[in-house]
Amino acid sequence: MRLNNTNNMTPIIFLTFANDPDAHLALLKEESRRLYGALEELDRKEYLKLIREESAQVKDIFASFTKNKDRIAIFHYAGHAAGTQLNLEGGSGNAEGLAQLLGQQEGLQLVFLNGCSTKGQVQTLLAAGVPAVIATAVPIEDRKAMEFSQQFYEALANRRTIEQAFKMAQAYLETKFSKSVEVVMRDASWVGAAVQDNSMDMPWGIYVQEARKTEILSWKLPFFRPVGLPQDMIQYIGSSFTANRYIVLVLDEMCKYNPDIYAQMVEKRGEETIKKDSKHFPWLVIENFPWPIGSQIRLLRFYDKPNVERLEHLVSTYLITSQLLYYILVSDLWEQSRGTIHDAKWPQLEQQKAAFTNFDFLGQIPALYNQITGVGMPFIGELEMLATDLQNAESPLSKAHTFLEKMRKELQTNPPTADLDKLCLRTEQAVSIVLRAAAFLARYRLLTVRNVSINRPRFEPLAYELDMGPLNATQGTGLNLYQDQEYRRKENYSDSSSIILVSNEKHLDKSLNLSPFIIDKNTFVKVKKSETTEQDRLAHIFLMGWEEEDRLTYLAVDHSFFHALDNEDDQIHTNMTQEDFTEGRNLKEDDFGDDFGLDFGLDTDTGSDDSPKVFQLLYDQYLLCKNDLTQ
Known part of the structure; x- marks a missing residue:
């Protein structure tokens, strides 16, 4: 089509x-x-x-x-x-x-x-x-x-x-x-x-x-089509939605990078092209962004009234999108800088919770992109346009960025109460501009790779079997691994126990490893086969938060950014042990303060000190990254 x-x-x-x-x-x-x-x-x-x-x-x-x-x-x-x-x-x-x-x-x-x-x-x-x-x-x-x-x-x-x-x-x-x-x-x-x-x-x-x-x-091949949606489709979307209209219109930009999307919006009847029911269009936006962004857009469908809750989720969509782009660039900078003499400065990740809460992720992208081009060739060349637009104070993206940072601070200090309908509409427009700038992600795939096995039957060519799955949202919340064994067999491999970004799943050797910045929690939490549940087979995605007391805290993307900041159920940290998960705890009991003066008699038998830290690998990678980027 x-x-x-x-x-x-x-x-x-x-x-x-x-x-x-x-x-x-x-x-x-x-x-x-x-x-x-x-x-x-x-x-x-x-x-x-x-x-x-x-x-x-x-x-x-x-x-x-x-x-x-x-x-x-x-x-x-x-x-x-x-x-x-x-x-x-x-x-x-x-x-x-x-x-x-x-x-x-x-x-x-x-x-x-x-x-x-x-x-x-x-x-x-x-x-x-x-x-x-x-x-x-x-x-x-x-x-x-x-x-x-x-x-x-x-x-x-x-x-x-x-x-x-x-x-x-x-x-x-x-x-x-x-x-x-x-x-x-x-x-x-x-x-x-x-x-x-x-x-x-x-x-x-x-x-x-x-x-x-x-x-x-300096000539390059084009990386998008000059034409997005036909004008009549844009008008159709505009008349079909009130809340989230501008979010759905991001499809116009996404189709430039992935024309397969448009084929799902229409059907061919003889010589005539018929538009499909627009109720499915929001899911096309959700499914064609990586899960951290898609999960936030999915939530916007449930917060469609002009109130503070909708404002919060709109700004959260902006923040999670900015974090994902930022961590992609940090990962790329680390990859490009290894073994290279350079003057790259360590990105500001070793910060405590208060600093992280107010950190301008999107604003850091131009400097990060320039650092990468100083030592190598960026994995995602499309980020050049985004970085350039952010440096132009008169560009729509730069203006949207300024507005959204201002709105973020207001929500944290003095949430607005007046003109919420106009404020929600303006915020949605600003968020849609950021999503348009990130629309190139529709041509990439985010994959979780839990394990890589070598497979070579007698007289057969060497192959790798990857325990892997796509991290793109569907109409449910589950992110399952590929079950087709033939599809899991690849001629080449990628890093294991990682989330990777690829432009083509056939070429896993050409991937960007996003560990330890973006993780699938269930990759690290090991359970006995007899205890495995459907939940364990799903991906559970977290983004790096802050460093404090020799540990990293990660935030889930299942709810808004602000909800994750204030709710320990949406947090994990690198000092957590296997027992923390076996016993159903997200955080160790020590993190909750005293136990009301009553000894429950459990401390002597838990053996928590000897239980392995399930995310130790992530913290080790984090320290290695800091060391490499500050040499």
């Missing part, structure tokens, strides 16, 4: 491959498959369009450029080549003629010539007007060529710039391969003799027109 015809706005990546029956490249088909796999999700979501020619001829290339005038952003060639030609199927392609064609394409950003010794074509291409060329100075080995291009396009697909993607692919090959005897080459004149490449360690180079160097090297 498509929102609108946006084909004339989406850029095209044109992948071409050509083999030679007399000098067959065995991995050329595999390169085609891998590059398609790296980009297919962006193609499916209509962020870009893929064209793939696996037996490319001169006429195919010219026909595609003619049909898609000025829309092809990247032209990729893989196969045998030399300094003046590409060995296309049905005959060679002359470099000068191809350069004239490519130079006429206004939308073209990059030509990637993944064959041997293609550097000889670079000056011709640049002189013809091509902005940037990736080419090789020497013969390249077939497997390295495939690995290099795969890493380059996977990096592009994950919001890296052309320059960043090139450096990542370069670093990958330098890490994986050492100098070795080359066996299968992409040299058009190579006839089978083994070649030792001593001329240079990394044959690929990137060549850019000097006048456009900054612009081209």
Whole structure:
């Protein structure tokens, strides 16, 4: 299901491959498959369009450029080549003629010539007007060529710039391969003799027109569609809701990052598109945000009257959203900073309850994002726009942030009593602006990973079985683990006992670990099999709160932020033992003060001092993070 015809706005990546029956490249088909796999999700979501020619001829290339005038952003060639030609199927392609064609394409950003010794074509291409060329100075080995291009396009697909993607692919090959005897080459004149490449360690180079160097090297693939909901759908939502109207309208922004959402809002009847009952639309917002945010929006459906309770839950939605974004960035900063010399400052987490209660999470994001870009490439490139908007005092996001922080302080000190209907409406609008800024999370998945097992039956390929499940809300409150064993089997793995963020569940090796900042309590609380209940199989999500007396306190997201602050049932801490849970206690009895002067006779037999601390791993990770970020 498509929102609108946006084909004339989406850029095209044109992948071409050509083999030679007399000098067959065995991995050329595999390169085609891998590059398609790296980009297919962006193609499916209509962020870009893929064209793939696996037996490319001169006429195919010219026909595609003619049909898609000025829309092809990247032209990729893989196969045998030399300094003046590409060995296309049905005959060679002359470099000068191809350069004239490519130079006429206004939308073209990059030509990637993944064959041997293609550097000889670079000056011709640049002189013809091509902005940037990736080419090789020497013969390249077939497997390295495939690995290099795969890493380059996977990096592009994950919001890296052309320059960043090139450096990542370069670093990958330098890490994986050492100098070795080359066996299968992409040299058009190579006839089978083994070649030792001593001329240079990394044959690929990137060549850019000097006048456009900054612009081209910073170019990225689009990460959202320029069109959200059709105008008639926006009006339909506006007429369907009173309370939460602006929250539901966040779908307009979410659909830019995940067009699958729109397919759930309509149904096709022949040639006609029919809108579904709007009562389901709030759940689409809830289900397509990670559970910490979705749980707060779910509560807003029960607090729909203009009163202080609704104000509290609106502001709570803002705070939990801000916390999640903040902890994603802290996790990313830690990941990027490990083993790197840097001047990052430790984020302000070692604070007591009073400081935590008033901490401006959203306001810290620009500085955190800048710190990450100073040491590496952010896991979520979309946060760049959010950070930029927050630094612009005139942006809607910056104004909403200022208003919501003011409202937060009022609720804590002097809750308003007058004009609550107008105040609730204005607060909802402000919260919706923050949610729109976080709408990119609709293209990511939050997963709980409780355990990872190696699985390798005899004569079968190695696989990993993950005890895992998605952390997105449904119409109930339960978050179950995947039960399908086939789905739990993966080719790669992630960190265990963690909550991770991924853009694609098929590629768990490309994930961001959010431990110890966001946790699934039931991952750490072990119970006997005979005592396992349905509740134990559910996820129970907590966000890090404050550090005090050598322990961390975490707050559940089941209720509002303010409720969790004041209710111990919504809190856990890292000094809790296994017995605390076995006996049904969230906090140790010592935390409640004296026992009215009566000795109940339980202290000598509990053995609490010897009971293991179930969250010790989290506190250890927290201390390690502090140490790494203050070196």
